[in-house]
Amino acid sequence: MTLVSGWGRFPVVDSELLRPRSFEAVGEAVVAGSVARGNGRAYGDAAIGAVRTVAMTGFDRVRSFDPATGRIRLEAGVLLSDLIDTFGPRGFLPFVVPGTRFVSVGGAIAADVHGKNHHCEGGFGRYVDSILLRTGQGETIEASREENSDAFFATIGGMGLTGIILEATMRLRAVETGWIRERVIAASDLDAAMRALDDGDAATYSVAWIDCAAKGRDLGRSLIYLGEHAGPGELADGAAAFPVGKNPGLAVPVDLPAMTLNRTSIRAFNELYYRMGARRAGGSHVVSLYPYFFPLDAIADWNRIYGRRGFLQHQCVIPQAGARAVLGEILGRVAQRGDASFLAVLKKLGEGDGILSFPLPGYTLALDFPVKGDIMNFLDEVDRLVVAAGGRLYLAKDARQSRTTFEVGYPALQRFNAIRRSLDPAGNIRSKLSQRLFDEV
């Protein structure tokens, strides 16, 4: 057995890790209690098999690409970073990217990841045309909106529980440059932040970085980043149309002692971050896509900042109506605690595409917490606020929510489970997450 964990390094559990080299071997690797794993960027226990974890990063071939349409067929283990580096210079980018580029295409489909453009352009799954899926029953099927559509919509956002995604056909976005025209808005409190995001609905990309150490009058003060793809005429003289993406240079070599992150350091960091951002607010300027989309990728292994015991990410979405009150309550409690992430993210989401996709129209708030003290109880209380407001938690980030929180948050669960049973009557595909939240006990 091998000890396996997600990006948050909590929980750490036993699961046999297998690295098949052919699709036939993938089929043979599936035993009762298996799930696929991409590049291990899911935070909690979603990509850990109940018994066996099937690593898919070795499948990184592009099958075909049509430069006239941007349609691409590829194996599920291709990383978005690889797609960006390879096809960016040819004028194509993924339509949707999450906050890190080091996720696999299979993982991005399974989590139906969202980006800073979800409010207007939807999630990753919207740009997937078809999927080659190896079901738990042992069949290999092609699923699309027309063919095996139940399997298709259950696989988009289905957390790998419909089977193992082997290949996908998707559309890439034609771009003129790899640069983003960014506009920064400083919001002095939560109301201003939410208003700025609402005003930014027409922007292709929008996101707010919240100072979650700010309290009282300053509660929810943020920097809102709006972005549009820049044209060639907007670049600085001599700038290449496509910037070079540096590999993470500065790595966190060891687990930092938990002391490093404390009330004082978090407050100081947030204060500095807000003030520096506020100075840039107002005008617009052109930035490389890499820092714009993937600010944390610049530091390799940043998950070690939170110490040996790991950390929890808590990402909820709250429907538009009533979001202000609940977000204010959550942020108030977090500021009171003082040990949350040095930066929190607030953004707007639109309709989800898959049956179990996380997004729904409203606001999503993402926070990190080191695993320590009474954090589990604290987050259970936050979950109650989320559920009462008709919200839900993001499964790709989750390591600890309760069955109740999950079941109330995802009313389409019954339908998802029916499709899952039809694809896998024996229940071979099981992850630690599905054992914790879905599977009959």
Place this chain on the structure above:
Amino acid sequence: MTSRKTAIVLGGSSDIGRAAARAFAKAGYDVALAGRDVAALEPDAADLRARYDVVVGLYKFDVLDTASFEGFVNGLPALPDVVISIVGLLGVQENAESDLAHATTIMRSNYEGPSLILGLFAEKFLGRGTGTIVGVSSVAGDRGRASNYVYGSAKAGFSAFLSGLRARASRGGVHVVTVKPGFVRTRMTEGMKLIGPLTVDAPVVGDAILGAVENKTDVVYVSGKWRLVMLIIKTLPEAVFKKLRF
């Protein structure tokens, strides 16, 4: 229109072979992949074409079939600008200690075959007056270790061959690169205990090979740390070295 440069990868289906082919295709080379099972190379050829819009050729090549080498080289439609030999076989040291056939296969796969085929290319390149030859050897060839000296000795022979070939060929306009990757996360090393800070992924090796060809480097330790590690290991007195368990 000037024609594009071409590179041929011997052992194209290996992880390092695929990575090298990608690095060269990305840099604008047309590439050829050569391996025992041509059909198995098709998906990699499709990958290179789709990613980089380059011309990709596929050829059958078996490093143990030395009798076929002259026909292989003469049968290529054109002499490439760069030839890269990734071919090698780690084998199982314990088996090789008693199984002569296995030991022979390891020796021939890592020394005899790669040296003979690169020697043949060298003659053709010298006749033309240009070309680059890349041999992927191993840090294991820097000093024989108790745990893998059959493989290591063959790599040592290969490194010596490349070194001598370089001295001779450089006078004729042909450059020879020796690559010593160190630990690489590949199919070959799967399940082995690798030392994290000394281990790299295959694409790093691919990029290092391209860099060495373009910068005309002679000997490349892919991770610079290996140069130091092997310097220490090479300079240990034999009396000390034989007592170390590794």
